[in-house]
Each structure stands twice: as structure tokens, then as C-alpha cells.
Amino acid sequence: MKFEVEARVLRRSGFSLEATFACDAASVGIVGPSGSGKSTLLDILAGVESGGRVVLDGRDVSRVKLHRRRVGYVTQDPLLFPHLDVRRNLAYAPGAEGVEDVAGALGIANLLDRMPRHLSGGERRRAALARAIASKPELLLLDEPFAGLDERRRREAMSLLDQARRRFGLPMVLVSHFAEEVIALTDWAVRLETGRVAAAGPSASVLRAGETQIDNFFLATVVSPGLVRCGHVELHAMVPESASGDVRLGCYAHDVLLATGEPQGISARNVIWTMATAVEAAGDAVLVSIATPPVRALVTREAAERLDISAGKRLVAILKATSIAYLGPA
Amino acid sequence: MTPVLLSLSVGLTATLISLPPGIAVAWIIERTRIPGRGLLHAAVLLPLVLPPVVTGYLLLRLFSPRGALGGMLASAGMPVAFSWLGAVVAAAVVGFPLVVLSITLAMKGIDPRFETVSRSLGRSGWSTFWRVTLPLTWPGILAGSVLAFARGLGEFGATIILAGRIEGQTETIPLAVYAALEAPGGEERIGTLIGASVAICLACVFAARALDTWHRRRLELAR
Numbered sequence: 094m095k096f097e098v099e100a101r102v103l104r105r106s107g108f109s110l111e112a113t114f115a116c117d118a119a120s121v122g123i124v125g126p127s128g129s130g131k132s133t134l135l136d137i138l139a140g141v142e143s144g145g146r147v148v149l150d151g152r153d154v155s156r157v158k159l160h161r162r163r164v165g166y167v168t169q170d171p172l173l174f175p176h177l178d179v180r181r182n183l184a185y186a187p188g189a190e191g192v193e194d195v196a197g198a199l200g201i202a203n204l205l206d207r208m209p210r211h212l213s214g215g216e217r218r219r220a221a222l223a224r225a226i227a228s229k230p231e232l233l234l235l236d237e238p239f240a241g242l243d244e245r246r247r248r249e250a251m252s253l254l255d256q257a258r259r260r261f262g263l264p265m266v267l268v269s270h271f272a273e274e275v276i277a278l279t280d281w282a283v284r285l286e287t288g289r290v291a292a293a294g295p296s297a298s299v300l301r302a303g304e305t306q307i308d309n310f311f312l313a314t315v316v317s318p319g320l321v322r323c324g325h326v327e328l329h330a331m332v333p334e335s336a337s338g339d340v341r342l343g344c345y346a347h348d349v350l351l352a353t354g355e356p357q358g359i360s361a362r363n364v365i366w367t368m369a370t371a372v373e374a375a376g377d378a379v380l381v382s383i384a385t386p387p388v389r390a391l392v393t394r395e396a397a398e399r400l401d402i403s404a405g406k407r408l409v410a411i412l413k414a415t416s417i418a419y420l421g422p423a
Numbered sequence: 424m425t426p427v428l429l430s431l432s433v434g435l436t437a438t439l440i441s442l443p444p445g446i447a448v449a450w451i452i453e454r455t456r457i458p459g460r461g462l463l464h465a466a467v468l469l470p471l472v473l474p475p476v477v478t479g480y481l482l483l484r485l486f487s488p489r490g491a492l493g494g495m496l497a498s499a500g501m502p503v504a505f506s507w508l509g510a511v512v513a514a515a516v517v518g519f520p521l522v523v524l525s526i527t528l529a530m531k532g533i534d535p536r537f538e539t540v541s542r543s544l545g546r547s548g549w550s551t552f553w554r555v556t557l558p559l560t561w562p563g564i565l566a567g568s569v570l571a572f573a574r575g576l577g578e579f580g581a582t583i584i585l586a587g588r589i590e591g592q593t594e595t596i597p598l599a600v601y602a603a604l605e606a607p608g609g610e611e612r613i614g615t616l617i618g619a620s621v622a623i624c625l626a627c628v629f630a631a632r633a634l635d636t637w638h639r640r641r642l643e644l645a646r
Contacts, residue, residue: 141539159542160551166543172536176558185554186544228544 094232094264096121097148100137102130110134110144110288120258120265122275122296125285126345127416131268132236134285138266139166139234149232165225165233165263169240171217173209179220180205186228195227198257214333215246222254226261233258233265239274241333244421251277270345270418272300286347309344309388312423319414324385329362329414339423346380348416349390352409353400363412371404372397383410424591426599427619433507433595434575437514438522438568445522445571446564450556452523453530454538471520475580479513482585486512509586510593514578518571525570529563530556566631573627576620596620 095117102110110130123131136142140159147155154162173182179201183192196202199219209217218238225233238254239247255278258265269275275282275296282296292299313321318334320327321342330342355364371382379397380389390410392402402408424432451457452464470478486493486503496503503509533556541551557564579597586593588602596616603609603616 139543141543159539160545160547162543163545164543166540168536168540170534170536172534172540174537174541174555185541186546187550188545224544 094119095148095150096266098134098138098145100134100145100147102133102137102142102144108288110137112283112285112288112290114283114290114293116281116293118264118279118281120267120279120281122279122282123266123268123285124270124272124275124282124300125291126348127270127413128287129285130288131270131285134283135234135236135266135268138232139164141166163229163231165228165230167221167225167233167235167238169237171209171221173212173217173220173224175209178206178208179212182209182220183224183227185224188229189227190229192227195223195257195261198260199223199226199253215242215250218242219250219253222250222257226257226263230263233263235265236268237270238267239269239271241331241419243333243335243419247271247274247421254278276300309346309349310420311342311387312339313342313386314339324387326365326385328365328386328412328417330417330419331415332419336419336422341420341423342417343420344388344412344417346389346391348412349383349388350411351381351383351390351392351396351400351402352411355409356411359411360413361411362414363410363417365410365412367408367410369402369404369406369408372402381408383408386410386412426594426596426616429507429510429591429593430576430595430620431623433510433514433578434572436511437518437575438572440511441515441519441522441571442564442568445519445567446526446557446560449523449526449530449560450552453527454535454556467523468520470517470581475517475578476584478516479581479584482509482513482516482581486585504585505587505589505593507586507592510578510582510595513581513585514575515571517578517581518574521570521574522567525567526560526563529560529566532563533559562634562637566634569627569631569634573624573631576623576627 097115098113100110100112110133112130112134123134125131133142137144138147140157140162146153174185177185180192183189183196193202196205199222201216201219201223204212204216212220222238239250242250251274267275267279279296281294282299283290284292284299311323313323313328315332315337316322316327319329319332321330321332321340332340365385367383367385369381370384373380378391378393380391381397381402382389448463448467452460483504484490486496486509488494488497488502488504493503501508503512537555538551541555542548546554577597582593582595583598588594588598596619600613600616603613
């Protein structure tokens with residue numbers, strides 16, 4: 094499918110998205126750190142939000158209403174209609190076809206008569222995907238469709254999605270913060286940073302070139318749902334309820350903020366006193382390794398100079414709980 | 424009609440006629456950005472805080488056979504003042520805020536993204552309303568109806584002003600109790616009326632609570 098997109102949004106909060114890209118690809122990935130505008134861009138493609146111009150295969154759909162866009166829009170939450178069983182969820186769209194077939198392709202054929210509340214997290218996600226595919230869309234739009242699944246289920250769901258998409262010949266746009274997911278499932282990728290396109294091109298090259306891949310991996314032990322222990326500190330992280338024991342976590346280097354003192358009134362849940370252990374140049378920026386959690390923070394050269402960061406300096410690391418992704422058991 | 428049957432018929436009719444506008448108003452308040460929503464919300468709640476006698480008086484002015492609306496209805500063979508219909512109107516107006524409040528609360532509890540997903544699947548706003556919003560609001564609608572019905576059953580002030588106390592036509596349970604207490608030896612005759620109204624109202628309140636619990640549980644489990 095040929096994509097020509099000029100997305101423009103200005104929020105009252107001050108966030109602005111100005112992303113322009115064009116490509117001809119069967120599947121496109123949108124990557125970037127949290128808050129970079131990935132989901133907003135997807136919402137504009139879907140028609141959930143208006144802002145800018147969207148041309149698909151030469152047809153300007155900017156003014157086409159959401160219910161006429163024919164997109165299979167799947168959000169992070171599966172949002173299955175709670176009052177309908179799986180079969181009626183799948184057959185919900187006016188032109189829904191081949192419900193059994195699609196359900197079979199996504200491995201939920203035996204769940205068709207269940208109500209959504211009796212499904213597991215992974216099953217709900219597959220059902221939501223199946224519902225989108227069964228609606229016979231012209232384009233699938235997926236927002237982190239596998240977030241929160243453990244590694245095994247995520248791989249399983251990824252391969253089911255890939256097979257189903259090819260089988261039903263559906264172009265797709267996938268928002269994800271897993272580099273691996275985007276490289277495996279998409280041909281072309283757009284990397285967003287603070288609402289701007291930082292890079293665009295074939296997925297593998299975009300993701301290898303930038304720092305947008307999850308570049309920090311570390312181990313921790315689950316204390317309680319959403320809370321892990323790493324060394325002597327406790328971290329709030331996006332750990333699924335099913336996880337326990339030792340787990341692998343990851344975050345982007347540019348999602349780690351550094352400060353010389355504890356900030357006041359901040360929404361980030363992890364504010365940790367630590368120490369810089371190494372400082373190395375990374376293009377125009379600087380990668381600062383810190384002791385706990387053992388991650389690297391990407392900061393600009395100016396910021397590093399302003400904060401006078403050098404190995405041995407005491408610093409506060411700030412990390413949003415949502416920036417720490419669960420990558421599976423250790 | 425006996426006061427008990429009359430109360431039931433007035434309460435039931437009042438509830439039924441306040442449902443469609445109640446659902447529409449709740450939807451406007453909860454799901455649109457039409458300017459003046461706040462004002463509408465306040466206006467809807469007015470009968471809840473106004474003394475019922477005042478509500479009754481305002482309704483009488485509106486529906487008096489000499490007034491425009493009342494005259495029109497009377498010439499169409501539907502006189503409102505001092506008729507069964509008047510008792511229904513009085514009960515509907517005082518019960519309306521309860522209908523709107525319950526439905527608004529229920530709609531607030533529904534994740535609006537369900538509606539977004541429905542539209543992305545090709546259903547128009549109208550179709551989404553019927554297929555998603557309304558079914559998920561249903562328990563709120565039932566709870567609101569039960570409360571409004573119970574309120575209509577006990578309606579006195581607005582009813583006596585707008586509909587008067589006409590035996591067999593507008594003499595509902597509260598009016599009959601009042602009349603009996605005014606007459607010598609009446610206290611002995613009101614036992615059945617008191618018993619009936621306590622029983623009906625208790626049943627209504629329990630039904631509303633059960634529906635509310637059921638609704639909450641359903642939405643929580645669905646997330």
C-alpha cells in the first residue's frame with residue numbers, strides 16, 4: 094500500500110506532532126520512546142483523531158469518517174464488547190465475513206462461544222485481532238498489540254498475526270516499542286522522537302541506525318505485581334501479573350532521565366539515587382552508564398556538560414514505570 | 424381504580440414515558456460536547472430540589488386548560504390538569520432527575536473507546552449507540568426506572584396541585600392516606616395502603632441495588 098502522511102496535531106498540553114512520511118510497503122512500523130506520538134499518529138491514520146492529511150493508495154481519506162475508513166483498528170487494550178460472546182464480537186462489523194476461518198487462523202476457534210470475561214489476556218488480544226481482520230478492512234492498524242504478554246505468548250501471537258495478515262492479504266501499520274517485533278513484522282519503519290520523524294526507511298536499517306531499540310537490558314526479581322527489586326532498589330515496572338521470580342527487563346537509553354538532585358512533584362514513579370560509572374560519546378549525544386539500575390542514559394552533550402557528568406558523579410536517575418518493559422523470565 | 428392499582432398504573436406509565444427523553448438527555452450530558460450541557464444538567468435536576476408543591480404549581484400553569492399547551496392538549500381530548508394524565512405528568516417530572524442521574528452514571532462507567540472501536544469496525548454513531556452504548560447502559564436504565572417508579576408511587580405535592588384528588592382517577596396511595604387521616608376514624612382504614620406502599624418501595628429499592636451491583640461486576644470483569 095502507498096502511504097502519504099502529513100500528520101499535524103497541537104495539544105493544549107504543549108505536545109505537538111508534526112510527522113510527514115511517504116512509502117510503499119505492505120507493512121509499516123512506527124517506533125519511538127513513550128510520549129513520542131506513536132499512538133497519536135496511529136489514531137490519525139485510523140481517523141479516530143483528525144489532524145493533517147492521510148493519502149492511502151492515492152486516495153485522500155483525511156475527511157473520511159471513522160466508520161467509513163475500513164480500518165482494522167486494534168488498541169493496546171483488546172476492548173472486546175463485554176456483552177457479546179467471542180463469535181458475536183468477531184461478527185460485529187456490518188460486512189464481517191469468514192468468522193470461523195479468521196478465528197481458526199488466530200487459534201481461537203474453540204473459544205467462539207465464550208464471553209470475553211472468561212478469556213485470558215492473550216486470548217483477548219487474539220480475539221481483538223480476529224475481530225479487526227474479520228471486518229474486512231483495507232488496512233490493519235495495531236497499537237502495541239502484544240504489550241504485556243510474556244515472551245512465549247508474544248512470539249506465538251506475532252507469528253499468528255504474520256501468517257493471518259499474509260493469508261488475508263492485509264497491509265498493516267504496527268506501533269511497537271520492541272525493535273525485534275518491528276523488524277520481524279514490518280518492511281518499512283518510521284522512528285518518532287518528541288513528535289517528529291527522526292528516521293524513516295527499511296525497518297532493519299532504521300532500527301539498527303538509531304538508539305530507538307531497547308538498548309538497556311537488566312535482570313530483576315518480581316516483588317509484587319508492578320514492582321521489582323534490582324540490586325538494592327525497588328522499581329515500578331510494566332510487569333504482567335503472571336510474572337514471578339527473576340525476570341528480564343528493558344528500557345530505551347533516551348527514556349532514562351538524569352538529574353543532580355531529586356525533582357519535586359514528578360509523575361515518574363522511579364526516582365533513584367545512583368552513580369555514573371562511565372561516560373561515552375554516541376554521535377551528537379552522550380551515553381552515561383549508571384550503577385543501579387544497570388542501564389545507560391542517552392543525554393545531549395550540552396546536558397552532560399551542564400550537569401557536569403563524569404564517572405563517579407552522584408546522580409538521580411528518573412524512569413517512568415511505563416518505560417520499563419517486561420521481556421520475559423530470566 | 425383502587426388507590427394501589429392507580430398508584431401502580433401512574434408510576435409505571437410515568438416511568439415509561441420518561442425513559443426515552445431520559446436516555447437522550449443522559450447521552451447528551453455524558454457523550455456530547457454540545458454547549459449548554461451544564462445548564463441542561465442543572466435544569467434536569469431542578470425537580471429534585473424544588474419543593475414538589477412548587478413543581479406542581481409550575482406544571483399547573485403550563486398545563487392549565489386556559490394555557491397554550493394545556494388548552495391544546497385539552498382540545499385534543501387529553502386534558503392534563505385534574506386528570507389521570509396529570510398524575511402521570513407530575514410523577515414523571517419529579518422522577519425524571521432520578522432516571523437521568525442513573526443513566527448518566529452508567530454511561531460514565533462505559534469506556535468510550537468501546538464506541539470508538541465500534542465505529543472503526545464500520546458502525547455509524549447511531550448503530551453504535553444501539554449496539555454498544557445502550558446494552559452496556561441497560562442496568563443503569565433499569566435502576567433509574569426502579570427509582571423513578573418508587574418516587575412516582577409516593578408523589579404527593581405536585582400531584583395534588585396538578586391533578587387534584589379525584590377518587591378512582593388521581594387518588595393515588597399518598598393522597599388516599601392523606602384523605603383518610605383527615606376523616607374521623609380514618610386511621611383504621613389505611614393499614615392496607617401503608618403496608619402496600621412499604622412493600623412496593625422496599626422491593627423497588629432492593630431491585631435497584633441488585634441491578635447496580637450486577638452492572639458494576641459485569642463492567643469490572645469485562646476490562
